[in-house]
Amino acid sequence: xxxxxxxxxxxxxxxxxxxxxxxxxxxxxxxxxxxxxxxxxxxxxxxxxxxxxxxxxxxxxxxxxxxxxxxxxxxxxxxxxxxxxxxxxxxxxxxxxxxxxxxxxxxxxxxxxxxxxxxxxxxxxxxxxxxxxxxxxxxxxxxxxxxxxxxxxxxxxxxxxxxxxxxxxxxxxxxxxxxxxxxxxxxxxxxxxxxxxxxxxxxxxxxxxxxxxxxxxxxxxxxxxxxxxxxxxxxxxxxxxxxxxxxxxxxxxxxxxxxxxxxxxxxxxxxxxxxxxxxxxxxxxxxxxxxxxxxxxxxxxxxxxxxxxxxxxxxxxxxxxxxxxxxxxxxxxxxxxxxxxxxxxxxxxxxxxxxxxxxxxxxxxxxxxxxxxxxxxxxxxxxxxxxxxxxxxxxxxxxxxxxxxxxxxxxxxxxxxxxxxxxxxxxxxxxxxxxxxxxxxxxxxxxxxxxxxxxxxxxxxxxxxxxxxxxxxxxxxxxxxxxxxxxxxxxxxxxx
RNA sequence: GGCGGAGUAGCCAAGUGGUAAGGCAGGGCUCUGCAAAAGCCCCAUUCGCCGGUUCGAUUCCGGCCUCCGCCUCCA
Numbered sequence: 025x026x027x028x029x030x031x032x033x034x035x036x037x038x039x040x041x042x043x044x045x046x047x048x049x050x051x052x053x054x055x056x057x058x059x060x061x062x063x064x065x066x067x068x069x070x071x072x073x074x075x076x077x078x079x080x081x082x083x084x085x086x087x088x089x090x091x092x093x094x095x096x097x098x099x100x101x102x103x104x105x106x107x108x109x110x111x112x113x114x115x116x117x118x119x120x121x122x123x124x125x126x127x128x129x130x131x132x133x134x135x136x137x138x139x140x141x142x143x144x145x146x147x148x149x150x151x152x153x154x155x156x157x158x159x160x161x162x163x164x165x166x167x168x169x170x171x172x173x174x175x176x177x178x179x180x181x182x183x184x185x186x187x188x189x190x191x192x193x194x195x196x197x198x199x200x201x202x203x204x205x206x207x208x209x210x211x212x213x214x215x216x217x218x219x220x221x222x223x224x225x226x227x228x229x230x231x232x233x234x235x236x237x238x239x240x241x242x243x244x245x246x247x248x249x250x251x252x253x254x255x256x257x258x259x260x261x262x263x264x265x266x267x268x269x270x271x272x273x274x275x276x277x278x279x280x281x282x283x284x285x286x287x288x289x290x291x292x293x294x295x296x297x298x299x300x301x302x303x304x305x306x307x308x309x310x311x312x313x314x315x316x317x318x319x320x321x322x323x324x325x326x327x328x329x330x331x332x333x334x335x336x337x338x339x340x341x342x343x344x345x346x347x348x349x350x351x352x353x354x355x356x357x358x359x360x361x362x363x364x365x366x367x368x369x370x371x372x373x374x375x376x377x378x379x380x381x382x383x384x385x386x387x388x389x390x391x392x393x394x395x396x397x398x399x400x401x402x403x404x405x406x407x408x409x410x411x412x413x414x415x416x417x418x419x420x421x422x423x424x425x426x427x428x429x430x431x432x433x434x435x436x437x438x439x440x441x442x443x444x445x446x447x448x449x450x451x452x453x454x455x456x457x458x459x460x461x462x463x464x465x466x467x468x469x470x471x472x473x474x475x476x477x478x479x480x481x482x483x484x485x486x487x488x489x490x491x492x493x494x495x496x497x498x499x500x501x502x503x504x505x506x507x508x509x510x511x512x513x514x515x516x517x518x519x520x
Numbered sequence: 521g522g523c524g525g526a527g528u529a530g531c532c533a534a535g536u537g538g539u540a541a542g543g544c545a546g547g548g549c550u551c552u553g554c555a556a557a558a559g560c561c562c563c564a565u566u567c568g569c570c571g572g573u574u575c576g577a578u579u580c581c582g583g584c585c586u587c588c589g590c591c592u593c594c595a
Contacts, residue, residue, distance in 0.1 A: 057595075065595085072595040100593070186523060187591070219592060245593045267595030268525085274593075298525075299589060306588065336543080337533065342526065342588065349532045352544035359543085403534090412534050415542030422542095429559080485553050492555070503556050510556095 031082050031405050033263075034340060036271065036294040037184050041407050044083065044293060046262055052083050052090045053261035055253040055291070057270055058140070060097040061121035062106050064316040065128055067345055068300040068307050071334040072267045074453070075297050075408065077134045078335055079265070081451050082404045093256045094137040096122055098144050100245055104232050114232050115144070128317045131327040133453045139256045143248035147234045150243040150251040153285055154221045154236075162284040164214065169224035169239035175217040178280045184294065185272035219277050220244035246277040250290075254282065264291035268298055300334070301344045315345075325350045328457055332357055335410040335452060356418075361456045363421045364445060366428050371439035375446075395437075395444035396420040404451055417448060465511040469500050476502065477509050 031044045046052040056076045059065055065073075073094075080090050097103070098118035107117035122142075129136070143150070154171055157163035162177045175181050213220075225233040225240040233240040253261060259282075266275065275294065282290040299306070302313040320330045332353040337343030368377045394401045397420050403412035424441050427433040433441070449456065465473070476491035492502055495511075503510045 059595075060593095069595045102593095185590080216592080269590065269594055271524090272590060272592080277592085297595070299595075301588070304587080332543095333532085340525085341533090344532070346532070348544080352532060355545090356543050409534075411532090411543095412541075415534060418542050480553085483553075489554060501556080504552090504554095505557085 029086060029405065030088075031079070031086055032407055033079070033293065033295055034407055036296045042293065044263060046088060047260065047292060050089070052088050052263065053257040054080060054083075054090050054092045054263045054265065055249070055257055055261055056092070056094040056137070056264075057249060057266035057274065058094040058096050059125055060100055060102060061118045061125060062100075062102045063121060064124055064318065066307065066314045066316055067302075067320070067330070067334065068267075070128065070132060070317065070330070071300045071343065072265075072297045073129065073134055074132060074331060074334045075339040075410070076265050076295070077453055078404070078410060078451065079263075079295065079408055080135060081453060082408065085447065085451050086405065090138075091257065092135070092137040093139045093141065093253060095249060095252050096125075096140060096142040097245065097248065098122070098142045099232060099242055100143075104229055108228075108230055118142070118144075131317060132331050133327070133455055135453075141252040141256065143243060143252075146248065146252050146255065147243065149255050150247045151222075151236050153247060153251045153254070153281070154243075156285045157221065157281060160284065162281070163221055165238050166213070166224075169222075169241060170220055171222035171238055172213050172218040173221055173277065173281055173284075175215060175219070175280065178284050180283070181217075181280050182276065184279060185276050187272060187276075219246060219273060221247050221281065246274055247281060249274070250278050250282040250285070253278075253291075254286065259286040259288040259290075261291055263293045263295050265295035265297070268296045271296060297339045298342045301342050303346055304344055320350065323347065323350070325354065326457065328455055329354045329357060332454060336414060338411055339408055356414075357454070357456075360417070360421065360445075360449070360454070363425060364442065364456055366425060367438050367442040367445065370428055370433055371435045371442055373435070374439040374442045393440075393444055393447055395441050396424055397441075397444045397448045400448050401451065410452065413448070413452065421445075465500055469495060469498060469511065472498075473500075473502055473509055473511055480504075 032041050033044050034041050044052065054076075056073070059069055076094075080092055083090055096118070099114065103114060103118055107114045110117065126136075154163060157173065158165065158171065161174070163171050163173050165171050221244050222236060222238055223241050223244055224238070225242070229242065233242055253264070264275070264278075279290050301307070302311075302315065305311055305313060307314050317327060317330065321327070329350055330353075333345065333349050334343070336349070336353065365377060368374060397417060400413040400416040400420060403409040403416055406412075424433070428438070472491055472495050476488050476495065479485075479487040479491060495502055499513060501512045503512065
């Protein structure tokens with residue numbers, strides 16, 4: 025792989041943009057913190073997964089295969105509480121939301137990870153890791169059988185979040201909720217900074233407990249990511265990703281427990297994605313602006329449109345999600361589809377029209393095949409600048425369109441440009457979905473349209489206009505072509 | 521209070537020490553009986569505010585204002 029054409033990405037630990045390269049020179053090992061499966065993912069969650077997906081696509085297109093692991097948190101306070109409230113076994117409950125997650129990810133054209141381990145299926149791995157930490161005296165067992173990581177035993181603690189010295193004494197300075205936190209199972213810690221590796225069984229956990237050397241209980245949250253990333257990717261792997269909110273404490277704790285156990289650098293590169301805002305406000309249930317993919321569909325926007333919106337801002341910048349931006353994205357996507365059509369018309373041998381194949385995953389130095397779209401590709405290599413890439417994509421599109429119109433684009437070149445367009449769209453994960461065939465208008469509407477056409481042919485424009493208005497009042501739009509008319513629904517339908 | 525991030529046209533959003541990509545929306549024109557489609561063109565003397573450095577700052581420095589995130593289990 026040519027280094028100059030390798031992707032570069034900001035690393036939140038070193039705080040600089042660094043080239044991303046696999047430590048073993050072959051496969052890029054990527055771990056992404058996945059969802060807690062207790063409900064449908066909202067657009068903010070989806071944005072994180074989407075940018076991780078674009079990153080993976082860029083890495084693969086640039087010639088490096090990936091080994092992608094994304095976990096499922098299927099045991100924690102929320103999953104347990106919810107499943108019990110609904111009276112279903114935890115596994116059944118999380119299986120349901122896992123299926124939903126898969127459906128949403130599929131609809132958004134997110135590549136499935138190579139491994140998708142769940143915490144429940146990896147209890148032994150977690151126990152083993154905790155045991156190593158206890159033996160190395162990085163962890164201690166509390167009176168109730170919970171196990172805590174001793175933060176004071178890991179001097180580098182706080183490097184990622186730059187909380188450093190202050191954090192160690194957080195117990196004194198943390199906000200007012202400290203008393204709440206001291207309740208329940210957390211009282212047994214030596215220090216407020218210590219965090220749970222294993223949580224002793226509590227009555228409210230119901231049947232959700234597992235045996236361990238320290239008694240019945242369940243794993244803490246952070247340990248699953250360490251155990252499973254080490255299991256599938258090794259003691260050291262290349263890139264670790266998640267939302268910015270995971271920097272502290274989750275990733276900080278992962279580093280501590282992993283490196284304390286293995287003595288190796290945990291992740292070589294940290295890739296954090298900024299939060300999504302909705303109409304300039306943070307997303308929250310109380311504001312009623314927590315949207316899911318289904319909500320977006322319900323407003324008549326396709327998953328492709330949502331994908332476009334969610335990658336239209338830089339991953340390190342908070343993105344402001346609005347319904348207007350979805351409408352804008354739909355138009356933008358339609359324009360790209362038109363460019364594809366125009367290219368296909370000039371180069372009929374360049375592949376089927378309409379729906380874009382998404383199964384091809386060409387490896388190799390993609391830049392050679394990027395033709396006019398090379399600047400867009402370069403933007404993706406440069407710290408995954410998706411908005412700049414989209415901007416350059418349209419700049420290139422305007423140039424190519426202009427050459428098509430002036431007849432300066434020979435079929436061979438048109439085919440190459442079309443291939444390049446498909447490659448850049450593949451990198452972005454954007455599919456050009458075939459337009460829904462126009463819905464068949466009901467008989468009475470068709471009759472009106474026929475009547476109007478006949479009136480128009482006999483140059484009775486007054487009657488033609490009257491009928492057009494009549495048809496429109498019934499929710500249909502007439503569009504005239506050379507040979508005849510076309511009927512379309514007046515308002516965009518769901519998935520339009 | 522601590523740490524981190526952000527404020528660029530009606531909306532979304534890049535970017536740079538040398539004079540503001542792109543998308544959407546909007547406007548004008550061409551073409552259409554009308555409408556649509558298509559095409560051509562226009563659309564930030566200005567980058568939160570105030571100072572400073574500089575030949576020159578939106579870009580660097582200082583201060584201020586506003587917003588957002590994290591500060592123990594939220595992507």
